[in-house]
Amino acid sequence: MGGPSVTAAVELSGVTKRFGDVVAVDNIDLAIADGEFFAMLGPSGCGKTTTLRMIAGLEFPTEGSLQIFGDEMGTLPPNRRPVNTVFQNYALFPHMSVRENVSFGLRMQGMSKSETASRTSTLIELVQLGGMEKRKPDQLSGGQQQRVALARALVNEPKVLLLDEPLGALDLKLRQEMQDELKTLQRELGVSFVFVTHDQEEALTMSDRIAVMHEGRLLQVGSAEEIYERPSNRFVADFIGQTNLIDGTVADRDTIVLANGSKVAATTGHVAGTSVAMSLRPEAMHIGRPEDIPATHATSSLTGTVTEVNYLGVALVYRIAVDWIELEVRAPTVSEVDRLKPGETASVWWARETAQVVAD
Amino acid sequence: MTDTTTRDDSADAAAVATPELEAVNERQKRRRGLWLALPAWVYLAVFFAIPLAIVFVYSFATRNRFGGTDLSGWNLDSYRALGGDLVRAVLVRSVVLAVITTVICLVISYPFAYFMATRSTRTRNLMLVMVMIPFWTNFLVRNYAWYVILGTDGPLSTITETVGLGETRFLFTQTAVVLGLVYGFLPFMILPLYASIERIDGRLLEASRDLYATGAQSFRRVLLPLSMPGIVAGSILVFIPSLGAYVTPVILGGAKTTLLGGYIVTQFLEARNWPFGAALSSVLMIIMLGATVVYFRKGGQTL
Ligand SMILES: Nc1ncnc2c1ncn2[C@@H]1O[C@H](COP(=O)(O)OP(=O)(O)OP(=O)(O)O)[C@@H](O)[C@H]1O
Ligand SMILES: [Mg+2]
Numbered sequence: 274m275g276g277p278s279v280t281a282a283v284e285l286s287g288v289t290k291r292f293g294d295v296v297a298v299d300n301i302d303l304a305i306a307d308g309e310f311f312a313m314l315g316p317s318g319c320g321k322t323t324t325l326r327m328i329a330g331l332e333f334p335t336e337g338s339l340q341i342f343g344d345e346m347g348t349l350p351p352n353r354r355p356v357n358t359v360f361q362n363y364a365l366f367p368h369m370s371v372r373e374n375v376s377f378g379l380r381m382q383g384m385s386k387s388e389t390a391s392r393t394s395t396l397i398e399l400v401q402l403g404g405m406e407k408r409k410p411d412q413l414s415g416g417q418q419q420r421v422a423l424a425r426a427l428v429n430e431p432k433v434l435l436l437d438e439p440l441g442a443l444d445l446k447l448r449q450e451m452q453d454e455l456k457t458l459q460r461e462l463g464v465s466f467v468f469v470t471h472d473q474e475e476a477l478t479m480s481d482r483i484a485v486m487h488e489g490r491l492l493q494v495g496s497a498e499e500i501y502e503r504p505s506n507r508f509v510a511d512f513i514g515q516t517n518l519i520d521g522t523v524a525d526r527d528t529i530v531l532a533n534g535s536k537v538a539a540t541t542g543h544v545a546g547t548s549v550a551m552s553l554r555p556e557a558m559h560i561g562r563p564e565d566i567p568a569t570h571a572t573s574s575l576t577g578t579v580t581e582v583n584y585l586g587v588a589l590v591y592r593i594a595v596d597w598i599e600l601e602v603r604a605p606t607v608s609e610v611d612r613l614k615p616g617e618t619a620s621v622w623w624a625r626e627t628a629q630v631v632a633d
Numbered sequence: 634m635t636d637t638t639t640r641d642d643s644a645d646a647a648a649v650a651t652p653e654l655e656a657v658n659e660r661q662k663r664r665r666g667l668w669l670a671l672p673a674w675v676y677l678a679v680f681f682a683i684p685l686a687i688v689f690v691y692s693f694a695t696r697n698r699f700g701g702t703d704l705s706g707w708n709l710d711s712y713r714a715l716g717g718d719l720v721r722a723v724l725v726r727s728v729v730l731a732v733i734t735t736v737i738c739l740v741i742s743y744p745f746a747y748f749m750a751t752r753s754t755r756t757r758n759l760m761l762v763m764v765m766i767p768f769w770t771n772f773l774v775r776n777y778a779w780y781v782i783l784g785t786d787g788p789l790s791t792i793t794e795t796v797g798l799g800e801t802r803f804l805f806t807q808t809a810v811v812l813g814l815v816y817g818f819l820p821f822m823i824l825p826l827y828a829s830i831e832r833i834d835g836r837l838l839e840a841s842r843d844l845y846a847t848g849a850q851s852f853r854r855v856l857l858p859l860s861m862p863g864i865v866a867g868s869i870l871v872f873i874p875s876l877g878a879y880v881t882p883v884i885l886g887g888a889k890t891t892l893l894g895g896y897i898v899t900q901f902l903e904a905r906n907w908p909f910g911a912a913l914s915s916v917l918m919i920i921m922l923g924a925t926v927v928y929f930r931k932g933g934q935t936l
Contacts, residue, residue, distance in 0.1 A: 331839050351842040358843045363838040368858050378844035402752075425844065 280343045282307045282465040283356075284326055290323050290489075297323040300337070305433070305467060307342075310459050312468045312476035313485035316512070319414050321469040324486075325435050327378035328467065330354045342432060352381070357426035361437040363418050365410040371421050372397065372406040378429040390568050396424040399458075416447045418589035423458075433465045436594040440475065452479055470621070473513055477501065484510050508630045510552040517600045518550040518631075529630065533596045536573040539628045555603040560591055560613065563620045574622035575600070579613050593619050646911035665766065683890035685918070700905030709755040711912035720896075720913070723760045724923025727893040730807060731875035736872045739864065741815070746863075747856075751835075756793035761827075764820050776884045779813050780804065783885065805887035808893040813881040817873055830856070870930040893917060 281304040288446060290298040299441050304313045312605040313321045326332040330351035335398035338447075339346045342356060354372055357570040363582045384392075397403060400420035410418055416585060425433055436544070439455070440448045456479050459466045470476050476483050477497040484494045493505040511518060521529040523541045529551060530536055543549055568576045577595030584606070591613065613619050691706045734741075741770065749760045767775060781787050783804040803809045804812045834857065841851040864896030879894030886892065891899070893913070 281751075329843055331843070351839070352845045352847060358840070360836055361837075362841055364834065364840040365838060366855060377841070377846075381841075381845040381847075381850055381854075429844065476654070 279307065281305060282309070282342060283467065284338075284340045285324075285327075286338045286340075288324075288327065288334045290320070290327060290332065291335045294605040298327070298334075301491045301495065301547070301590050303412050303484060303491060305465055307465055308430075308463045310479060310481045310482045312470060312480035313619050314470060314473055314476040314513075316471060318487040320601075321471075321486055322437055323534050324506055325358070325437055325467060325469055328433070329356055329358045329435055330360075338347045346516055355431055356427050356435055357431040357435040358484070359419075359422045359426050359434065359436040359439045360549040361439075362442060363410075363422040364567075365418055365421055365425070367410055370407050371413070373400060374410065374421055375424045377425060382429070386483055392428055393619055396428040399427075406570060407548065415442055415444075419443065419451060423455075427458075427462070429463075433467060434459075436466060436468045438469055438471070439563050440470075440472075448475075449471070458578065475515075476489060484578065485512065487512075499617055502629070503622050504552060504629055506629055507550050507552075508552070510629060510631045515555055515601065517553045517598075519550070519553065519557065519598060520540075520550050523547045523630075532598075534576070536572065537575075537628075538625055539630050540625070541630050543630065543632055549632050552629040553623055554602070554627065554633055555590070555601045556624045558600070558602045558621045559563055560593075560604050560619055562613075563618060566620050566622050570624075572624040573628065574616065576620040579617050579619045581615060582612060591619070593621065645776045645800065652776075653745070664733075666702045688914050689912045690911075691907055692915045694911075695908050696908050702907045707869060711906075712916075714909055715912060715916060722895055723891055726807075726890070727876055730811055730814070730892065731872050733880075734811050734818065734875040735868050737811065737870045738819055739826075739868060740827050742822040743860075743866065746823050746830050749823075750831040750833075751829050764823050765819065767816075769936050772777060773880055773884075776813060776881055778817065779809070780884050780921075783809055783812075804885065805889060807886065807890050810886040810890055810892070812880050813885045814875050816876055817878075817881060818871045821870040821874070825866035826863040828858045828882040829866070833859045866928055867925050873924055877917055878918065 283303075283305040285301050285303040288301045289296065290300060301302050305477075307470075313324060315321055323332060327334050328341070330346065330349055330353075333348050346354060366377065369377070372393060373471060375396055376389050379389040379392060396404060402417060402420055402424065405413065405417065412423065413421065418523055419442075422439070432461065434454075440451050443451060452475060455466070455468075464509075468476075468480065476631070477500075480497065481497055482494060483500050485492045485500060485506050493500055493509045495503075501511055504513065507518065508514050519531060521531040523543045524530050524536065525545055526541055527538055528536050529539050529541060529549065537551070539551055541547075542547065563576050575594045575595045579591055580594050580599065581592040583590040588603050589606050589608060589612065591604065593600045593602060602619060664885075691702060692711050693709070695703045695706045695708065695710070697703050716887075749757055752760065782789050783801070783803065784790070785800060785804065787804075789803070791803050793799060794838075802814070837855050837859070838851055841855045842848075846854060877894050878892060879898060882890060882892040883895050897910050897917070898915045900906045900913065
């Protein structure tokens with residue numbers, strides 16, 4: 274806190290969670306703003322759920338401090354925190370009707386009957402479940418159950434809503450519909466959403482900011498664009514979208530020596546001698562014959578042999594073997610006669626600023 | 634030829650789906666395993682169903698002057714005699730003790746079953762074995778063990794005397810009977826409770842806590858209703874044998890606290906009033922049957 278800056282909705286400082294020998298979450302610092310759609314992205318087992326559970330109070334940090342709107346949470350139980358959770362697979366109460374499920378939180382807080390009834394009805398309408406109040410969860414489709422879980426959490430008007438892979442169990446079409454609905458709902462309510470997913474597309478399209486986690490550590494936090502275009506390290510570059518990672522060593526501020534000894538220009542940002550990788554997105558490269566390389570791009574190009582060309586309609590995907598690596602290049606479709614064919618020599622070049630240098 | 638049909642007499646007929654063939658198939662399905670189950674059926678019929686039927690028939694017969702039974706002059710006298718004061722006292726006492734036993738078992742077992750269901754698989758299995766260990770010793774022997782423990786010169790009394798609490802007089806009281814029954818039937822409560830609690834998704838409890846329920850509310854609103862099948866099953870599994878218990882009340886309760894089981898035995902062996910004993914047995918059986926029906930309706934799925 275302190276200063277004129279607004280208090281974060283959720284703030285983790287140096288939070289570590291260990292289960293015996295397993296370090297599930299490793300010294301995380303994170304601040305989630307009020308009203309923000311915040312996604313936590315990472316491969317399975319990286320500690321996303323554990324982080325969410327610590328915010329909810331279902332798990333307590335081994336070390337570090339966790340604050341919600343400036344209040345230190347310590348070992349406060351979940352029922353005394355201003356957050357609610359949409360659980361993975363929903364965890365709806367099977368012995369209660371839709372209505373009883375949705376009103377549960379209000380009843381537990383001892384809210385008056387009339388207030389409970391009206392707020393429950395409002396939420397049931399909001400998630401479009403009118404007419405299904407009396408059904409039990411097992412009489413609902415996956416998408417409907419998902420809505421009940423959402424209504425059950427939102428009816429309490431939490432300051433922060435935690436969602437653990439809420440769309441994981443839905444099929445693609447429903448998933449996309451729910452993505453839109455969730456996003457709209459979040460904007461209307463102005464509540465912070467902390468959204469766990471391992472679907473990067475979902476994270477990229479829905480969130481204001483994304484946190485990328487790996488093996489319990491927080492690798493990068495930023496907007497979709499920042500994470501995609503300026504990955505902070507090799508893992509993020511590799512994990513988000515598709516990319517070509519070319520190993521090399523920093524020679525000086527503007528030069529990298531690749532593994533085959535060739536020098537390319539790039540803003541290195543690391544001291545000489547550091548092992549790095551240069552990340553080149555398939556769509557950020559131009560392809561042509563060696564004589565096509567513009568003079569200005571002589572030090573940001575590579576030449577090799579075409580091994581494969583795949584036609585994808587709007588784009589052509591080339592695979593090009595350059596000495597020790599194979600690059601993937603995505604280029605606009607050109608007529609068949611102008612296309613490079615397997616076996617031909619091809620060059621790729623790129624605008625210097627699109628090459629991102631990342632260390633391990 | 635399709636390979637789904639078992640008929641090979643008419644290839645033409647078999648190739649076309651016909652209602653008759655389907656019916657044959659259905660019939661075969663219904664009969665599947667019939668012959669393999671036969672020994673069990675025969676066993677149950679000879680040693681269980683037929684004796685039960687005989688008991689039922691005897692309850693309408695007449696006791697003659699010599700203590701024998703005349704299988705003639707069928708009447709309801711024995712059932713009328715059930716209204717007698719002594720019978721009513723024994724019946725009430727039996728039901729009360731069975732209810733007390735069931736409640737005590739439930740109260741002791743629930744936390745234990747919950748504890749067990751929330752342990753790691755290894756600990757769970759270990760605990761399950763421990764719950765079942767008493768079954769490795771004969772029920773009668775275990776009851777005599779309690780007889781010795783509770784006796785006036787038994788270890789319990791010795792301890793209380795040494796501590797200065799004086800001699801204990803548990804043996805031949807209703808307390809001793811309940812203690813013995815609880816001891817004997819506790820596993821029948823623990824196991825179904827464990828089975829139903831173990832099946833409950835722990836995240837439901839977490840969800841309720843997340844939705845502002847206190848620990849107690851979480852128990853009352855989520856755990857308890859979801860474990861109801863186990864509670865019903867366990868209660869019936871304890872109540873039924875407690876109500877008809879014979880060995881424990883006879884050994885630990887003595888003559889002063891006769892229960893239904895002992896009373897029935899007396900009718901057959903000492904009073905030599907077989908029709909009355911048979912009537913008592915039949916009534917007891919009908920009560921148990923009712924309880925069992927409830928059990929299968931409400932909790933049968935969990936076992
Ligand atoms: N209760 C627990 N006891 C022991 N280890 C645990 C426990 N909960 C989580 N872990 C471990 O902590 C690590 C992080 O788990 P977590 O559930 O947070 O991963 P996740 O990022 O949510 O993965 P997924 O995408 O598969 O859900 C894993 O290695 C996991 O095995
Ligand atoms: Mg998870």
